[in-house]
Amino acid sequence: xxxxxxxxxxxxxxxxxxxxxxxxxxxxxxxxxxxxxxxxxxxxxxxxxxxxxxxxxxxxxxxxxxxxxxxxxxxxxxxxxxxxxxxxxxxxxxxxxxxxxxxxxxxxxxxxxxxxxxxxxxxxxxxxxxxxxxxxxxxxxxxxxxxxxxxxxxxxxxxxxxxxxxxxxxxxxxxxxxxxxxxxxxxxxxxxxxxxxxxxxxxxxxxxxxxxxxxxxxxxxxxxxxxxxxxxxxxxxxxxxxxxxxxxxxxxxxxxxxxxxxxx
Amino acid sequence: xxxxxxxxxxxxxxxxxxxxxxxxxxxxxxxxxxxxxxxxxxxxxxxxxxxxxxxxxxxxxxxxxxxxxxxxxxxxxxxxxxxxxxxxxxxxxxxxxxxxxxxxxxxxxxxxxxxxxxxxxxxxxxxxxxxxxxxxxxxxxxxxxxxxxxxxxxxxxxxxxxxxxxxxxxxxxxxxxxxxxxxxxxxxxxxxxxxxxxxxxxxxxxxxxxxxxxxxxxxxxxxxxxxxxxxxxxxxxxxxxxxxxxxxxxxxxxxxxx
Numbered sequence: 001x002x003x004x005x006x007x008x009x010x011x012x013x014x015x016x017x018x019x020x021x022x023x024x025x026x027x028x029x030x031x032x033x034x035x036x037x038x039x040x041x042x043x044x045x046x047x048x049x050x051x052x053x054x055x056x057x058x059x060x061x062x063x064x065x066x067x068x069x070x071x072x073x074x075x076x077x078x079x080x081x082x083x084x085x086x087x088x089x090x091x092x093x094x095x096x097x098x099x100x101x102x103x104x105x106x107x108x109x110x111x112x113x114x115x116x117x118x119x120x121x122x123x124x125x126x127x128x129x130x131x132x133x134x135x136x137x138x139x140x141x142x143x144x145x146x147x148x149x150x151x152x153x154x155x156x157x158x159x160x161x162x163x164x165x166x167x168x169x170x171x172x173x174x175x176x177x178x179x180x181x182x183x184x185x186x187x188x189x190x191x192x193x194x195x196x197x198x199x200x201x202x203x204x205x206x207x208x209x210x211x212x213x214x215x216x217x218x219x220x221x222x223x224x225x226x227x228x229x230x231x232x233x234x235x236x237x238x239x240x241x242x243x244x245x246x247x248x249x250x251x252x253x254x255x256x257x258x259x260x261x262x263x264x
Numbered sequence: 265x266x267x268x269x270x271x272x273x274x275x276x277x278x279x280x281x282x283x284x285x286x287x288x289x290x291x292x293x294x295x296x297x298x299x300x301x302x303x304x305x306x307x308x309x310x311x312x313x314x315x316x317x318x319x320x321x322x323x324x325x326x327x328x329x330x331x332x333x334x335x336x337x338x339x340x341x342x343x344x345x346x347x348x349x350x351x352x353x354x355x356x357x358x359x360x361x362x363x364x365x366x367x368x369x370x371x372x373x374x375x376x377x378x379x380x381x382x383x384x385x386x387x388x389x390x391x392x393x394x395x396x397x398x399x400x401x402x403x404x405x406x407x408x409x410x411x412x413x414x415x416x417x418x419x420x421x422x423x424x425x426x427x428x429x430x431x432x433x434x435x436x437x438x439x440x441x442x443x444x445x446x447x448x449x450x451x452x453x454x455x456x457x458x459x460x461x462x463x464x465x466x467x468x469x470x471x472x473x474x475x476x477x478x479x480x481x482x483x484x485x486x487x488x489x490x491x492x493x494x495x496x497x498x499x500x501x502x503x504x505x506x507x508x509x510x511x512x513x514x515x516x517x518x519x520x521x522x
Binding site: 067071109111228232 | 333358362367368371372382383387391495512514518519
């Protein structure tokens with residue numbers, strides 16, 4: 001048996017992985033550095049905030065609204081089967097929306113919409129050699145292209161998560177009223193939300209808002225070839241940023257849980 | 265006038281949405297019609313299933329594993345407070361089988377396979393390979409689209425079965441690690457409270473999501489205009505459309521089959 005090609009394949013994929021992680025680290029540090037250096041094209045951050053925020057409003061509203069309805073429907077169905085006391089559903093839903101589902105589901109949606117958008121845009125610039133042209137005129141592409149998107153995503157993820165959670169909560173309340181006859185006054189009950197939930201939710205928003213543009217920008221900058229390369233880069237950006245959202249969610253939730261039970 | 269432009273924008277976006285929905289509907293009809301006597305390129309089907317199923321197994325397995333863990337962590341506070349270790353398996357299983365499993369796996373599938381499919385078909389379109397096929401009197405719908413649609417539906421269904429199992433495994437592991445719930449407690453709580461209907465409810469959803477992802481991604485792939493920039497834009501539009509249709513279909517299927 002000839003093991004050599006197999007070992008070579010494993011070795012080359014390991015080398016590729018190491019190379020990619022180094023690149024990702026370089027993009028991350030350069031972006032963070034660029035945030036504080038502050039040499040940005042004028043108005044670019046506001047423009048990107050419009051692109052990321054305003055143009056995702058409808059998308060986030062529709063998806064989070066429907067998911068809120070479905071979640072409440074399923075939960076009420078199950079609670080009806082067991083205890084039949086639907087008065088606690090609204091309060092618990094508010095709590096879980098604040099500390100987990102609001103930020104995470106919004107970020108999953110943004111990872112597909114914004115992540116794919118950033119990678120497609122930067123990838124197209126890369127394959128049409130506009131990035132090289134930038135470099136030739138002495139402009140750092142990361143500072144010029146990724147830093148504004150990074151700042152825009154960071155702020156807009158928080159805003160959109162609040163918006164999405166409100167929509168999901170309202171849609172859930174409507175479903176509970178329409179399908180199960182739960183009084184909205186009983187449903188809209190924020191008393192279960194604690195400071196810990198708010199802190200966890202905001203931490204998640206910040207983490208997702210940083211991860212999505214960095215990973216997508218990195219994927220865009222690695223695009224090679226022509227239209228096929230742009231397609232690959234966009235796919236990689238969607239996968240990478242969605243998976244990063246899930247992974248960060250697990251890490252932050254586990255830390256929050258251990259912190260809460262350790263302090264109790 | 266600001267108001268006029270605003271109205272114009274609304275009208276334009278409504279028109280383009282209607283155009284895309286119509287295109288997806290027409291494509292759906294064509295695929296259906298060529299499926300009636302089920303004739304397709306078997307080699308193309310197997311190749312696509314390998315590429316879409318086997319190659320996306322690692323990412324789906326990892327997503328499902330962490331999803332199971334996530335559900336356990338979220339229920340952890342209640343379990344600790346009321347010492348209700350008996351409900352962990354039931355809660356995790358219910359959430360994973362009915363909602364979170366099919367949705368998250370479909371979203372990852374749409375990112376991995378749907379986006380890739382759009383990019384591939386888009387590249388073929390901008391390099392005029394579809395016209396080449398037509399010139400050789402090969403029907404591109406039959407040759408390219410139908411195998412992809414069929415294999416996406418089958419692959420997402422099977423990946424959801426695997427993903428559900430892995431998510432339960434992940435939930436078990438996390439509940440042992442952070443909540444100190446024994447495997448057997450978790451298992452019996454799951455087995456005694458979950459009906460087979462919960463599982464099939466999720467699996468029916470996943471098959472429908474597969475069809476939706478396939479149709480949106482193929483539609484945006486074959487209607488690409490304008491080179492590399494167009495391909496990137498099409499992939500972006502395809503994943504957005506797939507996400508919206510997953511959420512909408514989830515809502516309607518929940519109401520219909522609950």
